[in-house]
Amino acid sequence: MVSSMKLSFTLIFACSLFLQTTLAEVICETLPTNLCSFAIASSGKRCVLENYQNDDGKLKYTCKTSEVVVSTMVGRIETDQCVSACGVDRSFVGISSDAFLAPQFAASICSPACHRNCPNIVDLYFNLAAGEGVYLPALCEKQKSRPHRAMMELLSSGGAAPGPVAEISSDLVADAPAPVLF
Incomplete structure (x- = not known):
């Protein structure tokens, strides 16, 4: 009985992890730069890749949320x-x-x-x-x-x-x- 309870809890835990990843919220600022372009945040706003110079003068990239709304395709990473x-x-x-x-x-x-x-x-x-x-x-x-x-x-x-x-x-x-x- 203890063994089947452990199996049940393990199964429930695994399913909850799967659900969290499939229902994860897409936030532009948390996306890696190699997935930013052509992504749409869960808010429905397009993500855009921007560049900036860091303190060392090196060019760096970041993902930002634009103001452009695409209401038909929310939370999408192309x-x-x-x-x-x-x-x-x-x-x-x-x-x-x-x-x-x-x-x-x-x-x-x-x-x-x-x-x-x-x-x-x-x-x-x-x-x-x-x-x-x-x-x-x-x-x-x-x-x-x-x-x-x-x-x-x-x-x-x-x-x-x-x-x-x-x-x-x-x-x-x-x-x-x-x-x-x-």
Whole structure:
């Protein structure tokens, strides 16, 4: 009887540890820097990687809570598979729409592996694209059929430094929500 009680207590203890880890609260300031980017705190606010100089003058990194709320995906830390599939990098400080200017980025963010399986990253870049006046689903459609043309239209949308004036395809510009600042 004592043996079965010990087994029961051990089992209950093990289950409680499992529950604590699965229901653990995600707090940006407690995340290691290699998990910070593309994480959403339990409060629903995005985590952002920031850098600072320590007392020795060395560059250090820390994870902070931003003011950007994502109410549909609270307490989420993006998987390494999604980071890879979407062509993003957790080590970048801050997040910028400049990523769209990299030749392979649009192909990665629009890939089925990213677009269908990584709603956190897609939501983030959807909002960044909208802030530049670009509707991400339309850009992805163009990317499938004419990738170079899609990049030219993105560049001419005002999302990059001024260059030659080009006509913007009306299906790339959307009545997008207000830009999300990080």
